Amino acid sequence: MKILAVDTSTRVGAVGFLDTESGASAEVNISIGQTHSQRLLGAIDYLLGVVECPLREVDTLAVSTGPGSFTGLRIGISIMQGLALAEGKKLTAFSSLEALAFNYAGCSHPICPMIDARRSEVYCGLYRFEGMKLIEEAVERVAPAAEFVRLTSDAETVFLGDGAIAYSDIIERGMNCRFVIPAEQNAHVRGASIVRLVEAMCPLAIDPGDIRPRYLRKSDAELAKRKPRVPTHGCRVDR
Secondary structure: OEEEEEEOOOOOEEEEEEEOOOOOEEEEEEOOOOOHHHHHHHHHHHHHHHOOOOHHHOOEEEEEOOOOOHHHHHHHHHHHHHHHHHHOOOEEEEOHHHHHHHHHOOOOOOEEEEEEEEOOEEEEEEEEEEOOEEEEEEEEEEEEHHHHHHHOOOOOEEEEOHHHHHOHHHHHHHOOOOEEOOOHHHOOOOHHHHHHHHHHHOOOOEOHHHOOOOOOOOOHHHHHHHOOOOOOOOOOOOO
């Protein structure tokens, strides 16, 4: 099976390829001053050229549906939907948090991936591995970092992601035993990780149009609409 997978949930874009039969694999991870819309198609084209596999020969197309950057997710999903529709293929969805956890596939300790959600919150989950099988220990959610630290404070845990780096002081204060926050290069989703995750998932492919982002919370624009408007004109002041 030939797998092509894409993640655009954070500022680092990841594209991975894996041929499960031959073992051939390749990845592109990009963190530069461009949007995903400017670089993603070029990265996909480059990667498929390196492995000498035209898109029509790819068996499984996969894309992250979040959580993460609202804009990034929409770009990644729309581009992969377009490629799938052009080739008459279906599309597989995967979690960006599970993809982060797969940076440490096979680890014997709990893994808590955290993506910075701003507003002092993180998108996070809690997992453990049984061999290469990923087991969910706590449901993915958006919450203050301290909330997830409390869940695992008595177990040696690997925290990873840009959220773990941003809120490392909260992790340090909340943990009662040893923990690890990996270096920057292992703090982001990698192309090699996402294709291994898709391989392990025994993926269910669906119609590209049915793929939807999983935001876990409303956008800033939606939240702003819900705030009551404060009148600035015509106010009566009783004296």
